[in-house]
Amino acid sequence: MLRIENLVLTVSDPDTGAETEILHGNSFSVAQGEAVGLVGESGSGKSMTLKCILGIEPGGARVEGVVDLDGVDLLRASGEELRRTRADDLALIAQNPHGSLNPVLPIERFLVEGMTDARGVPQAEARSRAARLLADVGITDTERVLKSYPHQLSGGMLQRVVIAGAISGDPKLLLADEPTTALDVTTQAEVVAILDEKRREHGLSMIFVTHDLDLAAAVCDRLAVMKDGEILEIGTPEEIRDRPQHEYTRALMDARPMLYPPGHEAAAAAEAAREASAAALAEEAGTGAAGGVRGADPAQQEGAES
Ligand SMILES: Nc1ncnc2c1ncn2[C@@H]1O[C@H](COP(=O)(O)OP(=O)(O)OP(=O)(O)O)[C@@H](O)[C@H]1O
Numbered sequence: 001m002l003r004i005e006n007l008v009l010t011v012s013d014p015d016t017g018a019e020t021e022i023l024h025g026n027s028f029s030v031a032q033g034e035a036v037g038l039v040g041e042s043g044s045g046k047s048m049t050l051k052c053i054l055g056i057e058p059g060g061a062r063v064e065g066v067v068d069l070d071g072v073d074l075l076r077a078s079g080e081e082l083r084r085t086r087a088d089d090l091a092l093i094a095q096n097p098h099g100s101l102n103p104v105l106p107i108e109r110f111l112v113e114g115m116t117d118a119r120g121v122p123q124a125e126a127r128s129r130a131a132r133l134l135a136d137v138g139i140t141d142t143e144r145v146l147k148s149y150p151h152q153l154s155g156g157m158l159q160r161v162v163i164a165g166a167i168s169g170d171p172k173l174l175l176a177d178e179p180t181t182a183l184d185v186t187t188q189a190e191v192v193a194i195l196d197e198k199r200r201e202h203g204l205s206m207i208f209v210t211h212d213l214d215l216a217a218a219v220c221d222r223l224a225v226m227k228d229g230e231i232l233e234i235g236t237p238e239e240i241r242d243r244p245q246h247e248y249t250r251a252l253m254d255a256r257p258m259l260y261p262p263g264h265e266a267a268a269a270a271e272a273a274r275e276a277s278a279a280a281l282a283e284e285a286g287t288g289a290a291g292g293v294r295g296a297d298p299a300q301q302e303g304a305e306s
Contacts, residue, residue: 002069004029004049004065004066004068007025007026007065009022011060025065026045035208036206036220036222038208039226040225040227044227046209050209053074053175069090069173070172089172091169091174097162101158106146107147107148107150111134111161118169133164156183156187160191173205174204175207178210195219217241222234225249225252232249233245241253
């Protein structure tokens with residue numbers, strides 16, 4: 001489905017012209033319906049990899065290699081083919097949902113225009129489809145949310161809206177870039193569970209970028225461990241956990257509990273988020289629905305910014 005070969009990204013300093021290689025010839029693939037996690041510490045090149053796929057790398061940068069999405073080479077395709085493939089087949093769920101939504105337009109416009117403009121769905125049908133999409137991502141008071149502006153809704157609610165918008169386009173590949181790090185811990189678990197459920201339900205492929213090895217292991221079929229612009233190893237979560245091939249991967253796992261000093265509240269919060277994600281995912285797997293998730297956070301249903 002997606003095949004990336006020898007991806008090299010070189011940026012140049014606008015003042016001096018000095019070139020720096022950011023990604024050093026990475027290769028990986030994502031199969032139909034598969035979720036691949038890009039995991040690594042800050043600056044390892046996870047976001048830049050997504051930017052190369054989306055064609056939004058920094059100005060003046062040079063991208064080399066192959067980025068092939070179902071036979072379309074995104075680095076060499078013509079203007080129209082490239083525009084259509086990126087618009088129809090790719091959907092980004094970024095860290096901050098505010099960046100994906102226009103602050104002066106109600107949610108309704110975001111969802112409805114995505115369908116009427118891009119795919120010619122009639123207005124009335126797009127409106128009722130938008131309401132169904134919101135219900136589908138666990139929002140109960142859909143009419144109020146459709147009429148709300150982004151600043152009137154919580155981050156968790158907005159990220160659900162962005163997920164609904166991404167799914168409405170029926171893309172081939174979801175690109176999720178730390179989609180829950182801007183949310184509070186309880187909400188993180190629910191949003192990850194919704195994303196995981198919807199992705200599987202629609203058979204979508206996904207690249208999931210995160211610092212959190214455990215979170216990636218919970219939602220991905222395979223993990224690619226990145227460091228300093230290089231993919232060190234790729235494997236199933238079990239392979240990475242039980243038989244890490246690289247010293248860095250081992251260190252990443254060993255260091256995890258030591259990221260915060262014992263007793264630090266961030267350590268407890270991170271642990272709580274992981275446990276809540278695992279519980280929400282386990283419940284989803286058990287029931288085949290996100291019913292538990294839906295009812296789990298009344299504050300989110302109110303949509304109040306806390
Ligand atoms: N606009 C830019 N121009 C030049 N270099 C950049 C630019 N943005 C990021 N970089 C560099 O590219 C490298 C990879 O950054 P990237 O944002 O992909 O890392 P990341 O793994 O996503 O980190 P984080 O988890 O903090 O987002 C880093 O060394 C970073 O300094």
